[in-house]
Amino acid sequence: MKDFHDAAKGGLSASQLETVLREVGAERYHNRHPYHHRMVAGTLSKGELQAWALNRYCYQAVIPRKDASVLARAEDPAFRAEWRKRIEDHDGEDGWSGGIARWLKLATGLGLPADMVKSQRLALPATRFAVGAYLNFCAQRPLLEAVASSLTELFSPVIIGERVPAMLAKYDYVTKETLAYFDKRPEQASRDSDFALAYVLQHADTTERQQSVIDALVFKCDVLWAMLDALMHAYGEAGHIPPGAFRPEEGR
Numbered sequence: 001m002k003d004f005h006d007a008a009k010g011g012l013s014a015s016q017l018e019t020v021l022r023e024v025g026a027e028r029y030h031n032r033h034p035y036h037h038r039m040v041a042g043t044l045s046k047g048e049l050q051a052w053a054l055n056r057y058c059y060q061a062v063i064p065r066k067d068a069s070v071l072a073r074a075e076d077p078a079f080r081a082e083w084r085k086r087i088e089d090h091d092g093e094d095g096w097s098g099g100i101a102r103w104l105k106l107a108t109g110l111g112l113p114a115d116m117v118k119s120q121r122l123a124l125p126a127t128r129f130a131v132g133a134y135l136n137f138c139a140q141r142p143l144l145e146a147v148a149s150s151l152t153e154l155f156s157p158v159i160i161g162e163r164v165p166a167m168l169a170k171y172d173y174v175t176k177e178t179l180a181y182f183d184k185r186p187e188q189a190s191r192d193s194d195f196a197l198a199y200v201l202q203h204a205d206t207t208e209r210q211q212s213v214i215d216a217l218v219f220k221c222d223v224l225w226a227m228l229d230a231l232m233h234a235y236g237e238a239g240h241i242p243p244g245a246f247r248p249e250e251g252r
C-alpha cells in the first residue's frame with residue numbers, strides 16, 4: 001500500500017499529478033472494499049442491500065448541499081455555470097425529479113418505505129458522521145480542495161459498471177427499473193470529473209497545493225470507505241447494529 005502523505009514532494013508536472021490522483025483511486029476507492037466485493041459476488045442478504053441503500057441515501061441527500069456550498073464560494077461565473085449542473089442532476093426541476101428521487105426509487109424497489117428512507121432516522125451514526133464530514137470539508141476547506149474531493153467520481157463509472165450487472169444477475173428481486181439511478185450516472189460523472197480534473201490540474205500550481213489536492217482525494221476515499229466499514233460492522237458477520245439503527249426484518 002502506498003502512502004500519499006508526501007507524494008507531491010519536489011513538485012509534480014500536471015501529468016504526474018494526474019497519475020498520483022489516479023493511483024489514489026486505484027489504491028483507496030471503495031470498489032476495493034469487502035462490502036462491495038460481497039455485493040458483486042451476490043452474497044449480501046436482502047437486509048444488507050437494504051441497509052446499503054438506506055445509508056447511501058444520506059450521501060445522495062447531502063451532495064447537492066455540498067455542491068451549493070462550493071458554488072457559493074466560486075467567483076468565476078463560468079465555473080458556477082458548470083458546477084450548478086450537479087445540483088440540477090440531483091434535485092431535478094422541482095426537487096424530486098432528479099438523482100435523489102431516483103435513489104429513493106432504488107430504496108423502495110428493495111422494499112423499504114420511502115418515508116423511512118427520507119427521514120434518515122435509521123441510518124447508522126457513522127454514516128451521518130462521514131457524510132457530515134464531507135459537507136464540512138467542502139464548506140470549510142479552500143475551493144481547490146473542495147473541487148479535488150469530488151474527484152472520486154473519476155472512478156465511479158468503474159464501480160457502477162461492476163455493481164449494476166452483478167446486482168441484476170445475482171439478486172432475483174433486483175430489477176433494471178430499481179437500478180435506474182445508475183443509468184445516467186456514468187455520463188454525468190464523466191462530464192463532472194473531466195471538468196473537476198482540468199480545474200485541479202490547472203490550479204494546483206505549487207507543491208503545497210498539489211499535496212493539498214492529493215490529501216483531499218484521500219480524505220474523500222476515506223469518507224466512502226468509512227461508510228462501507230460501518231455497514232459491514234453493523235450488518236455483516238459482526239452484527240453490531242447500533243441502537244436506533246435500521247434492523248432488517250429477515251435474518252441473515
Ligand SMILES: O=C(O)c1cc(C(=O)O)c2c(n1)C(=O)C(=O)c1cc(C(=O)O)[nH]c1-2
Nearest residue numbers: 063099149150151152153155156159160185
Ligand atoms: O455509486 C457510487 O459508488 C458513487 C460514488 C461517488 C463518488 O465516488 O463519490 C458518487 C456517486 N456514486 C454518485 O452517485 C454521485 O452522485 C456522486 C457525487 C459525488 C461528489 O463527490 O460530488 N460523488 C458521487
